[in-house]
Amino acid sequence: MTTWHEYLESGLPAPEWPYPVRYGSEIEVETDVLVLGGGIAGCHAAINAKRKGARVVLVEKGATKWSGHGGAGVDHWLNACTNPCSRITPEEFIESVSRDCDSYDCGPSLYINAQEAWETLLDIESMGVMVRDMNDEFKGAAFRDDETKLMFAYDYKNRIDIRVHGHNVKPCLYRELKRLGVEVHDRVMITGLLTEGGRQAARVVGATGVNTRTGEFYVFRGKASIVAMQAPGRLWTFSTEYRSMWNDLNNAGEGFAIAWNAGAEFVNLEKSWPAMITPFSYIPYGVGNTSNTWHGTPIVDTNGKEVPWLDRDGNEVRTAEERFEPSPGQKFILGPGQHVPHTYENDPKVLAPDLSERIRKGEFVLPLYADLTRLPEKERRAIFGLMVGNEGKTRIPVYDILTKAGFDPDKDMLQVPVLPVDAYNKTSGVNYWAGKAMPLLRAGAGGLLVDWDLRTNLEGLYGAGGTVSGAGAHSTAATGGRYAGRKAAAYALTAAEPIIDPEQVRKEKARVYGPLQQKKRSIGWKELNAGICRIMQDYCGQYKNQETLAAGLRLLRELREAECSRVYAATPHDLGRALECHTMITVGEMVIQACMVRKASNKFLSFSRIDYPAMDPPEWQKYLPIRLEDGEAQVRELPLDYHLRPPYAAGYEENYRIHCEL
Amino acid sequence: MREKVYMVPNQPTPNRAVDFNPDICNGCNRCAQICRNDVLMPNAEKGKPPIVLYPDECWSCGCCVQECNRPGAIEMLHPLNQSIVVIWKRKETGQEFRLGMKNPPAPNTRPAAG
Numbered sequence: 044m045t046t047w048h049e050y051l052e053s054g055l056p057a058p059e060w061p062y063p064v065r066y067g068s069e070i071e072v073e074t075d076v077l078v079l080g081g082g083i084a085g086c087h088a089a090i091n092a093k094r095k096g097a098r099v100v101l102v103e104k105g106a107t108k109w110s111g112h113g114g115a116g117v118d119h120w121l122n123a124c125t126n127p128c129s130r131i132t133p134e135e136f137i138e139s140v141s142r143d144c145d146s147y148d149c150g151p152s153l154y155i156n157a158q159e160a161w162e163t164l165l166d167i168e169s170m171g172v173m174v175r176d177m178n179d180e181f182k183g184a185a186f187r188d189d190e191t192k193l194m195f196a197y198d199y200k201n202r203i204d205i206r207v208h209g210h211n212v213k214p215c216l217y218r219e220l221k222r223l224g225v226e227v228h229d230r231v232m233i234t235g236l237l238t239e240g241g242r243q244a245a246r247v248v249g250a251t252g253v254n255t256r257t258g259e260f261y262v263f264r265g266k267a268s269i270v271a272m273q274a275p276g277r278l279w280t281f282s283t284e285y286r287s288m289w290n291d292l293n294n295a296g297e298g299f300a301i302a303w304n305a306g307a308e309f310v311n312l313e314k315s316w317p318a319m320i321t322p323f324s325y326i327p328y329g330v331g332n333t334s335n336t337w338h339g340t341p342i343v344d345t346n347g348k349e350v351p352w353l354d355r356d357g358n359e360v361r362t363a364e365e366r367f368e369p370s371p372g373q374k375f376i377l378g379p380g381q382h383v384p385h386t387y388e389n390d391p392k393v394l395a396p397d398l399s400e401r402i403r404k405g406e407f408v409l410p411l412y413a414d415l416t417r418l419p420e421k422e423r424r425a426i427f428g429l430m431v432g433n434e435g436k437t438r439i440p441v442y443d444i445l446t447k448a449g450f451d452p453d454k455d456m457l458q459v460p461v462l463p464v465d466a467y468n469k470t471s472g473v474n475y476w477a478g479k480a481m482p483l484l485r486a487g488a489g490g491l492l493v494d495w496d497l498r499t500n501l502e503g504l505y506g507a508g509g510t511v512s513g514a515g516a517h518s519t520a521a522t523g524g525r526y527a528g529r530k531a532a533a534y535a536l537t538a539a540e541p542i543i544d545p546e547q548v549r550k551e552k553a554r555v556y557g558p559l560q561q562k563k564r565s566i567g568w569k570e571l572n573a574g575i576c577r578i579m580q581d582y583c584g585q586y587k588n589q590e591t592l593a594a595g596l597r598l599l600r601e602l603r604e605a606e607c608s609r610v611y612a613a614t615p616h617d618l619g620r621a622l623e624c625h626t627m628i629t630v631g632e633m634v635i636q637a638c639m640v641r642k643a644s645n646k647f648l649s650f651s652r653i654d655y656p657a658m659d660p661p662e663w664q665k666y667l668p669i670r671l672e673d674g675e676a677q678v679r680e681l682p683l684d685y686h687l688r689p690p691y692a693a694g695y696e697e698n699y700r701i702h703c704e705l
Numbered sequence: 706m707r708e709k710v711y712m713v714p715n716q717p718t719p720n721r722a723v724d725f726n727p728d729i730c731n732g733c734n735r736c737a738q739i740c741r742n743d744v745l746m747p748n749a750e751k752g753k754p755p756i757v758l759y760p761d762e763c764w765s766c767g768c769c770v771q772e773c774n775r776p777g778a779i780e781m782l783h784p785l786n787q788s789i790v791v792i793w794k795r796k797e798t799g800q801e802f803r804l805g806m807k808n809p810p811a812p813n814t815r816p817a818a819g
Binding site for chain 1: 709711713716717718720721724725727738739740741742743746747748749753754755756757758759760761762764765766767768770771772781783786787788790791792793794795796797802804805806809810811812813814815816817818819
């Protein structure tokens with residue numbers, strides 16, 4: 044009797060909620076550094092703030108031991124430019140990314156990542172994650188350095204992305220948190236930030252939260268706070284029937300909403316792209332593909348005819364290992380995972396980019412297959428045994444399940460999904476093939492604007508991980524957390540005692556418990572979520588104009604006042620989900636308002652205005668930081684290289700040395 | 706047919722998300738303690754497997770399986786609209802297999818690297 048339905052049919056009375064319910068009871072917690080979110084960024088932040096001598100409290104909506112977007116594991120560690128085998132300096136790396144992203148996504152976070160990714164990897168190695176080939180399983184492989192036993196991905200010559208056995212990264216981080224004495228509060232969802240005097244844009248002095256098992260209310264008081272949550276993931280699309288598997292349901296966007304309400308500035312919220320992971324997606328990395336983890340995999344058609352791999356000049360790549368080397372004249376290959384389209388300069392080796400046309404002409408016959416048997420044994424084992432076997436969301440969901448069902452990469456070819464023919468062409472430099480891209484359904488981007496301290500515009504509020512613009516990958520989240528932890532601790536150790544405004548707490552508490560007061564026949568969180576998505580799909584979709592954006596904003600506000608004010612919660616768990624709908628409406632408002640102020644189409648931001656169709660007019664090549672002030676969105680202009688202009692130094696390295704707190 | 710029939714709502718989709726083997730599971734609730742979405746609830750009956758209360762909220766991350774220290778107690782299940790198209794072909798024989806098929810081939814027992 045393990046399903047709810049079996050329980051109902053047993054004739055026993057409905058089981059009571061298994062945890063004690065204490066709605067309204069209030070728990071006060073006080074600390075130096077308050078870390079909001081216990082994923083990869085949050086754990087590194089807490090560990091490093093603690094090492095600096097601060098008292099640290101970490102608050103996590105799920106269970107810190109395994110939760111977070113990178114919680115299920117990591118198989119390759121990006122941008123470790125300072126590892127002993129690397130041939131790329133952090134300066135060369137940042138210059139290259141800047142070129143790819145037209146300077147939109149390469150602020151302090153990414154440079155810090157290039158500087159500290161290797162040190163951070165050594166850190167998790169010391170906690171028990173196997174980051175080298177300690178068993179000599181891959182001895183002699185082209186991607187392995189026999190002296191250090193490090194193994195590399197994507198570019199075997201320049202060696203900045205490291206293949207790791209990171210399935211246990213979260214339990215290792217969790218053990219270290221406990222060993223250091225970080226106070227962890229699991230199952231507590233953060234609902235708002237507290238500011239000095241309850242005023243917007245004032246110093247952040249804490250946060251409120253609600254326990255989604257017990258319903259208890261939390262008031263956290265901290266000298267410094269770090270928002271370390273993931274970006275919103277179900278704003279345009281949500282379905283539990285046809286699930287979009289990439290985004291954890293927990294990623295509703297609290298980090299965005301709480302910082303916005305407190306008056307923090309955001310950039311690039313107007314950026315979005317056609318969601319690959321739509322309701323029509325497949326198991327990520329569980330079907331034939333050549334993306335990320337599966338880079339370099341041979342693809343054959345149904346008759347066994349192999350699709351060629353080409354270099355950036357269109358020349359055929361003969362051997363498997365060449366797929367992992369720069370093209371003639373190319374400095375290095377920037378691996379995927381940066382969420383930036385590649386320019387010619389950084390283009391990796393790819394499957395024939397005109398594959399769709401060649402399928403149409405009959406040159407290749409569907410279905411296609413990923414044929415790992417064509418690779419040398421060590422390459423095959425690295426892709427399926429090491430990477431799929433260790434990555435979050437693939438160790439159990441793909442490696443374990445497929446091998447138990449009999450799949451053997453030494454003997455079998457894994458089918459590529461049968462997609463609309465156009466979908467076989469490369470998108471964003473990779474052949475992911477785990478979903479049908481739908482321009483209607485967007486995946487959002489952007490996030491907090493931070494300075495060289497990874498601080499926001501608000502005193503006492505720092506950012507790391509997915510909530511920060513351009514800082515979402517596993518190693519970027521780790522390095523951002525590490526750095527923000529140091530900076531927040533340094534601030535907290537000399538900062539004045541934070542004082543909480545009781546009126547701000549009282550108002551938030553009333554809002555939080557609202558869904559418990561509603562009639563049981565009013566709307567539930569799932570239907571409300573789907574309604575929010577419909578507004579975003581229709582009024583903030585692929586093509587935008589001022590009128591429809593304004594109408595979308597109006598609809599969101601009406602939804603908040605009508606249906607959302609009546610959302611009903613039956614349990615503490617339900618209460619959390621209902622409050623996430625409040626959050627998503629706020630995030631929708633943020634995104635639409637950011638779209639309304641950019642009156643120009645922009646290629647990098649995948650931003651198409653019907654009323655301003657000219658693409659990339661030079662006067663609009665700038666950030667438009669946006670924040671909330673007295674209920675109104677306020678926008679200003681900021682150069683894309685703001686972090687290299689006064690009051691900062693002109694170079695990345697100099698700024699890093701001045702601010703890094705090492 | 707003497708079974709009593711109750712009025713029950715439709716099952717949420719996916720229906721199960723994970724399946725417990727009651728002969729192996731000892732109801733320790735380690736999985737319920739770490740599930741990020743609280744998909745699993747401790748069973749009121751001590752020693753029994755957790756109840757899959759919110760299968761529709763499962764992220765399919767497999768952390769419950771990683772956390773479990775009794776191998777075989779939990780099986781993670783992909784929703785049918787995902788698993789039905791996980792298909793592979795054995796090169797030597799041309800045989801096609803799929804996840805969830807009636808007569809699956811022998812398991813591949815090689816563990817992941819590391």
